[in-house]
Amino acid sequence: CHTDLHTIKNEWSNAMYPVVPGHEVVGIVTDVGRGVKNFKAGETVGVGYFVDSCRTCESCSKGYENYCPTLVLTSNGVDYDGATTLGGFSDVVVVNQDYVVRVPESLPLDGAAPLLCAGVTVYSPMMQFGLNAPGKHLGVVGLGGLGHTAVKFGKAFGMTVTVISSSPGKRQEALEHLGADTFLVSHDAEQMKAATGTMDGIIDTVSAGHPIVPLLALLKPMGQMVVVGAPNKPLELPAYAIITGGKRVAGSGVGSVGDCQAMLDFAGKHGITADVEVVKMD
Incomplete structure (x- = not known):
């Protein structure tokens, strides 16, 4: 995503180095916490531009958590414990279930990932x-x-x-x-x-x-x-x-978690994926 490029190059003067980019994340659930009811190990899921919000402001209460004034970005963000968030290029990520979306089985992982942003x-x-x-x-x-x-x-x-x-x-x-x-x-x-x-x-x-x-x-x-x-x-x-x-x-800035899930469901129904070129990490 071009936002990753802006951040890596510090073009918005907000980079908190070292930066681990990536906010269009898809993968397989490897484990879940005790209180997680929405997902289970083995399922294909996605994480978008943010991984948390305050849940109490007007935007959050109306389902527009993407406009929360203390939104926690997936990459190069500040979590509520003060830690800098590390994005999808990490080996693993741990995300609250409320900010995870389900990826339809009909969508390939590589073509689905960019849809999350x-x-x-x-x-x-x-x-x-x-x-x-x-x-x-x-x-x-x-x-x-x-x-x-x-x-x-x-x-x-x-x-x-x-x-x-x-x-x-x-x-x-x-x-x-x-x-x-x-x-x-x-x-x-x-x-x-x-x-x-x-x-x-x-x-x-x-x-x-x-x-x-x-x-x-x-x-x-x-x-x-x-x-x-x-x-x-x-x-x-x-x-x-x-x-x-x-x-x-x-x-308009990205979309809510609900928007993201609705978008993926629509994409799955209509066979919409992003055009991608897969480049190996090495």
Whole structure:
């Protein structure tokens, strides 16, 4: 995940070295504590972006523990005992059962693992903002880890999906491999102009700095953009770009444990996995 890269390189100035990255964790349960009732040894499970939360704040009480102000991150986080958390590249991890999800048997481990961050990061706002309705037009900005899963979920929801990318070379992957309906090159003024006002919603997954005003022009009146990528530099948003047409911009951070389980169940039902290249540790 690009968040791991941000942390390893200390691009967000928050790395607590030595860092053990990894927050898209799948594996087999080897043992459980006495009070564990939800899981047993031998089952395939997953752990996502966080491993604990306060359980008492408003966000936690409403099922949005991913927005808990004292959220304990799976990697490079601070646990409630003051220890620094070590991520999924550890040999083993011990996690409270309330923050573990069940991986459907139909999903391969390698293809399921990235869904625990990339998958839920796009699935959660699509559900929250109604960008999951059959027949609606969804724009997906960027075709990396998050973007390609957004395309897969959008098509599984029955949506029309347009990929917007700065890389013309990704056209074939978007259209032929992932099944997107159309492809726009973001710096092609004619293509962007022709698509003005055609989209119900946009999921912006890009993690590098980029202009968002041209993207907002693609939205229909009252359209919704959700930013899930995390560029190092601030995005520029002139007021006129959202006042005109009553357009809305929101952010979304991963998803709750419930969101993650619902996403995996949906992925298992529809055969959705992340495209991966397996690299041996040696």
